[in-house]
Amino acid sequence: MAKTLFLVFVLMTGVVVGAEEKLGDVPDGSRSNFVHLIPMLAEPLPGKEPDQIHPGDEPVLPFSTKATCGACHSYDIITTGWHFNAIDPNVKSGRRGQPWILADPPSATQIPLSYRPWPGVFRPQEIGLTPMGFLQYFGRQLPGGGIGEMVDTSDNPEEILRAGITGKLEINCLACHNISPGVDMGGASGYAIQIIRGNYRWAATASSEFAYVTGTTEDLKDYDFRAPFLSSDTKLRPPAVEYYKDSFKHNDWARFDVSVEIPKQRCYFCHSNADVRDGKNEKWLADEDVHLTAGLKCMDCHRNGLPHDIIRGYPAEPCDSNNSLAAVSSCQGCHTAKNNGPPLNGRFTAPVPKHIGLPKVHFDKLTCTACHSGPWPKETTVRTQTARAHALGVARAKKGGDVLPHLTYPVFAKGQDGKIGVFKLLWPAYWASEANDNVTPLNLDTVKGATSKVIAKSALSKERDWPNLTEEDIAKILTLLVSKVPAGSRPVYIASGKLFSLNDAGKITSAENPAASPYMWPIAHDIRPSAQSLGVRNCKDCHSTDSPFFFGNVSIDTPIKPAKEARGMASFEGLNKTYEWCFAFSFIFRPWLKAVTILSSLVIAGVLLLYALKALGFIAKAVIGDDS
Amino acid sequence: MTWLLNSGIFRPAAETAFIATVVLIAIHFAVSHPKFDDVFGKDRGLRILDPLRLAVFVFTLLFVEQKWSFVGALRKLVFLLALLCFVVLLVTGFVPMFFLGKMITGWWMMIHATAAPVFAGCLAILAVLWADKNRLDKNYCPWLNRILNRQSKNAAEPQKFELELKICFWIILFLSLPVILSETLSMFYLFGELGQEVLLQLHRYSTLLLALFAIIYLYLAALNEMEKTAKQGHFKENQL
Numbered sequence: 001m002a003k004t005l006f007l008v009f010v011l012m013t014g015v016v017v018g019a020e021e022k023l024g025d026v027p028d029g030s031r032s033n034f035v036h037l038i039p040m041l042a043e044p045l046p047g048k049e050p051d052q053i054h055p056g057d058e059p060v061l062p063f064s065t066k067a068t069c070g071a072c073h074s075y076d077i078i079t080t081g082w083h084f085n086a087i088d089p090n091v092k093s094g095r096r097g098q099p100w101i102l103a104d105p106p107s108a109t110q111i112p113l114s115y116r117p118w119p120g121v122f123r124p125q126e127i128g129l130t131p132m133g134f135l136q137y138f139g140r141q142l143p144g145g146g147i148g149e150m151v152d153t154s155d156n157p158e159e160i161l162r163a164g165i166t167g168k169l170e171i172n173c174l175a176c177h178n179i180s181p182g183v184d185m186g187g188a189s190g191y192a193i194q195i196i197r198g199n200y201r202w203a204a205t206a207s208s209e210f211a212y213v214t215g216t217t218e219d220l221k222d223y224d225f226r227a228p229f230l231s232s233d234t235k236l237r238p239p240a241v242e243y244y245k246d247s248f249k250h251n252d253w254a255r256f257d258v259s260v261e262i263p264k265q266r267c268y269f270c271h272s273n274a275d276v277r278d279g280k281n282e283k284w285l286a287d288e289d290v291h292l293t294a295g296l297k298c299m300d301c302h303r304n305g306l307p308h309d310i311i312r313g314y315p316a317e318p319c320d321s322n323n324s325l326a327a328v329s330s331c332q333g334c335h336t337a338k339n340n341g342p343p344l345n346g347r348f349t350a351p352v353p354k355h356i357g358l359p360k361v362h363f364d365k366l367t368c369t370a371c372h373s374g375p376w377p378k379e380t381t382v383r384t385q386t387a388r389a390h391a392l393g394v395a396r397a398k399k400g401g402d403v404l405p406h407l408t409y410p411v412f413a414k415g416q417d418g419k420i421g422v423f424k425l426l427w428p429a430y431w432a433s434e435a436n437d438n439v440t441p442l443n444l445d446t447v448k449g450a451t452s453k454v455i456a457k458s459a460l461s462k463e464r465d466w467p468n469l470t471e472e473d474i475a476k477i478l479t480l481l482v483s484k485v486p487a488g489s490r491p492v493y494i495a496s497g498k499l500f501s502l503n504d505a506g507k508i509t510s511a512e513n514p515a516a517s518p519y520m521w522p523i524a525h526d527i528r529p530s531a532q533s534l535g536v537r538n539c540k541d542c543h544s545t546d547s548p549f550f551f552g553n554v555s556i557d558t559p560i561k562p563a564k565e566a567r568g569m570a571s572f573e574g575l576n577k578t579y580e581w582c583f584a585f586s587f588i589f590r591p592w593l594k595a596v597t598i599l600s601s602l603v604i605a606g607v608l609l610l611y612a613l614k615a616l617g618f619i620a621k622a623v624i625g626d627d628s
Numbered sequence: 629m630t631w632l633l634n635s636g637i638f639r640p641a642a643e644t645a646f647i648a649t650v651v652l653i654a655i656h657f658a659v660s661h662p663k664f665d666d667v668f669g670k671d672r673g674l675r676i677l678d679p680l681r682l683a684v685f686v687f688t689l690l691f692v693e694q695k696w697s698f699v700g701a702l703r704k705l706v707f708l709l710a711l712l713c714f715v716v717l718l719v720t721g722f723v724p725m726f727f728l729g730k731m732i733t734g735w736w737m738m739i740h741a742t743a744a745p746v747f748a749g750c751l752a753i754l755a756v757l758w759a760d761k762n763r764l765d766k767n768y769c770p771w772l773n774r775i776l777n778r779q780s781k782n783a784a785e786p787q788k789f790e791l792e793l794k795i796c797f798w799i800i801l802f803l804s805l806p807v808i809l810s811e812t813l814s815m816f817y818l819f820g821e822l823g824q825e826v827l828l829q830l831h832r833y834s835t836l837l838l839a840l841f842a843i844i845y846l847y848l849a850a851l852n853e854m855e856k857t858a859k860q861g862h863f864k865e866n867q868l
Contacts, residue, residue: 336821354821356817356818356820357816357818357819357824358821359814359824359828360821360824360828361731361733363821576734579734579735583738586741593741593744594815594816596749597744597748597808597809598812599752600745600751600808601752601808601809601812603752603755604801604805604808605805607755607759608798610759611763615764
């Protein structure tokens with residue numbers, strides 16, 4: 001024990017370089033991988049130093065990343081990173097991003113949530129989600145930290161007590177940095193499942209390739225994870241850790257296969273995209289992003305240093321980020337960056353595109369992704385799924401193309417930068433109260449109390465699709481919710497881009513409302529090869545009277561049956577559909593225009609040449625004195 | 629080259645050029661226009677209506693002399709059409725930039741692109757029909773003829789501003805080539821980003837020059853007609 005404490009003392013204090021810097025905070029410049037043969041340290045008691053974990057310990061404790069990794073890397077600095085700082089109101093939220101989407105089929109709800117103040121999203125607390133409630137829904141694909149470490153600051157006293165049992169969800173460094181093929185994020189006993197079981201303290205350990213975690217904190221009322229579990233209730237199985245035999249090496253240290261060269265599979269666990277084809281999301285039918293196919297890693301563009309201020313990669317990011325590479329890590333950064341100093345483009349052998357025959361106006365009005373990202377547009381947008389929205393890669397998550405939430409893309413729309421880009425879209429559906437044109441979502445528990453009385457279980461889809469909901473059902477639910485909304489407001493339902501409410505006669509009415517606007521976020525991936533970019537065939541890829549780019553339809557998703565609607569793409573682009581049609585139609589005459597102008601140029605050039613030669617002849621004669 | 633590609637320079641440059649041209653024309657007109665008494669007659673009534681008389685006079689110039697032949701009719705028709713297209717192109721090309729602060733786009737662009745090939749066609753026809761008439765074959769520069777020891781065969785006395793008009797004609801014809809080709813070539817798969825940018829700027833600057841010379845040409849043509857009218861007798865009062 002004395003040896004352990006000494007070791008910990010050395011790790012925690014002796015290796016600290018300078019005032020606050022730790023050993024791992026200061027890179028030495030070597031590009032080789034550092035072998036992390038280190039002691040596994042357990043979560044310390046308040047005010048105490050962490051203990052090393054040994055194979056013979058009883059009970060066997062999970063390791064704490066904050067203690068183990070934090071011994072050499074400044075955990076407090078890392079927590080400021082993009083993946084962990086959503087709850088910090090002082091952090092610039094930057095370009096609108098993918099929200100967390102709470103999809104609850106029984107209450108016909110799919111609502112975008114985020115702790116970042118992006119327009120169009122709601123704070124989780126607005127629908128009654130406590131930090132622990134948020135983790136229950138979304139912790140599966142959170143890398144820990146941030147809200148995961150705020151479970152003991154809940155407004156709910158019961159949750160504070162429970163946080164002592166579940167522990168905090170510390171940053172799981174292994175979620176990204178573990179390069180072992182045995183890393184288990186979504187497996188049957190992996191990271192995601194531990195969080196669903198309420199085993200926050202054990203989640204990181206479960207994700208490692210050298211430990212297995214069983215049990216759950218779900219029904220535990222009182223539990224000290226450091227003490228042997230003594231209970232007469234044999235049904236209770238508290239979390240237990242089993243470290244594999246060969247996990248402990250010299251000095252009972254463990255070797256963590258960690259690296260800053262993060263393989264794409266680590267990113268994919270939370271950032272996979274899958275298009276739904278014929279009701280399935282078969283990944284073998286889709287190609288990867290062309291950059292990955294070319295051999296790049298996600299981290300080549302999405303770089304960061306110790307503060308984990310990871311580059312998101314949009315052109316305006318230098319205004320929002322302190323990352324010194326933000327300016328040169330967007331599409332333009334590698335492919336077209338121009339400056340007066342040393343050339344910046346061509347990083348990673350990025351080809352500099354020539355864009356032959358493409359008028360400059362396209363660069364003023366379109367983002368790079370508009371032509372290069374997402375699937376080739378069709379007449380109507382297609383259903384797509386993401387890891388974070390659909391728990392892709394998580395064991396026991398419902399599979400299938402109809403699982404809520406319903407996301408659709410590619411939607412060509414005007415973004416915050418005023419350019420037309422390509423977006424994913426969610427039609428929000430939620431129950432709310434409305435007063436003075438302000439729409440506020442209702443607490444999910446309140447909603448469930450009403451919807452469960454109207455939407456029969458038999459009406460629910462086994463595929464976690466929308467329930468069968470009619471306008472009569474909505475009227476009944478709204479009637480039940482009248483007494484649940486604050487005084488002076490009325491209950492409403494948002495769906496399919498409309499606001500549904502009861503009129504004075506108790507009948508359902510619907511109207512367009514800004515609160516029902518779809519939530520859209522720009523996408524970058526997957527990038528298609530240049531040979532499949534829009535316009536590669538000719539201008540008519542977009543400028544034809546039936547091109548999906550201008551005249552495609554964005555399907556409107558709704559739980560209300562029967563209702564199949566769509567909205568024209570031009571309305572999302574902020575364009576006049578009539579004008580765009582006329583402009584596209586004019587391309588029929590473009591060959592004539594070219595012929596007329598070229599012919600005219602030839603005639604004019606001929607006349608100029610003829611009279612220039614005549615003048616030259618006159619001068620020549622004059623010079624030699626020929627007066628004939 | 630880089631400064632030329634900076635599209636921010638073009639707007640102030642164009643505004644300055646247009647204002648300077650209009651001011652110079654106004655000064656030139658004030659200094660050298662024929663007496664209104666000679667053009668409109670001494671007994672023309674209210675002098676305050678002179679600007680209106682002048683406007684009507686210039687408008688009547690649209691009805692250019694026409695010969696009773698197919699070619700004569702064609703020439704007149706083509707000239708009027710070219711003039712109309714020129715005004716349309718001038719308005720759609722420069723109004724969005726000068727008054728709306730944006731580059732040509734939307735319906736402005738549609739109208740511009742519709743009028744452009746018509747203008748190009750008209751210009752080509754006028755080049756063929758007017759080239760010979762605009763030969764520099766008179767004794768415009770006696771000093772030059774003396775140096776070259778030549779006697780011009782066309783002994784007719786040149787009219788006032790005739791040389792300037794003819795020079796303008798050839799300059800307009802010459803400038804029309806970059807104006808037309810810069811836009812036409814950009815529609816082919818020939819030029820990349822930089823090439824497209826160069827073509828766009830070439831179109832802008834050559835168009836600006838062409839527009840200025842066309843305005844000068846029309847002004848000189850009007851002035852020339854006023855001179856002729858003044859020589860032949862005053863403008864018929866009943867035309868007002």
